[in-house]
Amino acid sequence: MQPILVTGATGTLGRxxxxxxxxxxxxVRALSRRTQPASQSVEWAVADLSEPPQASGDLDEVVRGTSAIVHCASNPLSRGEDIEAALNLIEAARRTGAPHLIYISIVGVDRVPLxxxxxxxxxxxxxxxxxxxxxxxxxxxxHDLVLAAMRNLARPPVMAVPARIGCQPVDADDVAExxxxxALGEPAGRVPDLGGPQILTTEELARLYLRASGKRRRVLPVPVPGKVSRGYREGGHLAPEHAHGRITFEQFLAGRLA
Ligand SMILES: NC(=O)c1ccc[n+]([C@@H]2O[C@H](COP(=O)([O-])OP(=O)(O)OC[C@H]3O[C@@H](n4cnc5c(N)ncnc54)[C@H](OP(=O)(O)O)[C@@H]3O)[C@@H](O)[C@H]2O)c1
Known part of the structure; x- marks a missing residue:
């Protein structure tokens, strides 16, 4: 059986x-931009996907011989980088026998103008x-992203959260499954979205976080103006008809903050 390449293998989802x-x-062949400690279970490869292939080592050699690529690498802080990375990966895949390329995207990328x-x-x-x-x-x-946001929002004594916005967090392990x-099946184009099991308001998420972390804060919903916020208020990032994730935010917090 041929290996499967996981890009972004050091990240939340890639792991x-x-x-x-x-x-x-x-x-598994796992990709990172940095050399990783040798492992008995995983074959690590090093490349920066956004660099021209010759500058980042031989990307063809990283892709060659794989049956599929689960593309989890992403840099949200640099707008052009993910596009360059995808183009480089697609070209390497085309040159090396066209393995099945699986891309993880976000519900509402076509609805919320972020x-x-x-x-x-x-x-x-x-x-x-x-x-x-x-x-x-x-x-x-x-869940990890929502937890990071809650930790930041809970720094001041009053926890100001965006008002009237729902969130449907999903566990990275449910997405990974x-x-x-x-990756073990046939290419299928765009497949049904995957959402978490519950839609909660930011206020509800904040209270769950405070209870699980033992912190005491006043929670204050604050209206946030702008198109992006409107997109979220209208639920463009939600998938109520695909609430198939199993692990709730509360269960995730219990495991993570225990
Ligand atoms: N977080 C969410 O809530 C969420 C929701 C839905 C979909 N997604 C999508 O799921 C994917 C993974 O998200 P995540 O939260 O797991 O991200 P993450 O934890 O930030 O991991 C991303 C990984 O990408 C690698 N990377 C970044 N730039 C790279 C480059 N130029 N070349 C090679 N590797 C690069 C980094 O690995 P090294 O530093 O080791 O190179 C990093 O570990 C992303 O596409 C994201 O858009 C995320």
Whole structure:
């Protein structure tokens, strides 16, 4: 059986995908921009996907011989980088036998006018218009991201949260399970979205966080103006009809903050 390449394998989702694939007996080649400690279970490769292939080592050699690529690498802070990375990966895949390329996107990339979402939507379309066999899965926000946001918001004595915005956080492991299944199957184009099991307001998320972390703060919903905020208020980032994640935010917090 050929290995599966996981890009962004040091990240939240990439780590979970790697574990899921290894648990299913699949060989994993894992990509990072930095040299990782040698591992008995994973074959590490080093490349910066956004660099021209010759500058970042031989990307073809990283991709060659894999049956699928689960593309989890992303840099939300640099708008052009994810597009360059996707183009380089697609070209390397085309040159090396066109393995199944799986892209993780975000629910609402075409509805909420956030720069990072626009970039991800562009990558989706580049992939759809390429001749590389591919699958695109959109997921809602990961629990880890919501926890990081809550930690930041809880720094001051009053916890100001965006008013009238719902959130449907999903566990990265639930997303990883779906991606691992996709990677072991046939290319399917855009597949049904994956959302977390519950839609909660930012206020409810804040209270769950405060209870789990033992912190005491006043929670203050604050209206946030602008198009992006309106997109969120209208629920463009939610997938109520695909609430298939199993782990709730409360369960995640209990595990993480225990
Ligand atoms: N977080 C969410 O709520 C959420 C929700 C839905 C979908 N997604 C999508 O899921 C994917 C993974 O998200 P995540 O939260 O797991 O991200 P993450 O923890 O930030 O991990 C991203 C990884 O990408 C790698 N990377 C960044 N730039 C790279 C480059 N130029 N070349 C090679 N590797 C690069 C980094 O690895 P090294 O530093 O080791 O190189 C990093 O570990 C992203 O595409 C994201 O848009 C995220």
């Amino acid at each position: 979970a995908v790697t574990s899921r694939l290894l648990a299913s007996g699949t060989e 720069g990072y979402y626009r970039t991800k939507w562009t990558v989706e379309r580049i992939l759809e218009n390429s001749d590389v066999p591919s699958t695109i899965l959109r997921a809602t926000q990961f 779906r991606l691992a299944r996709i």
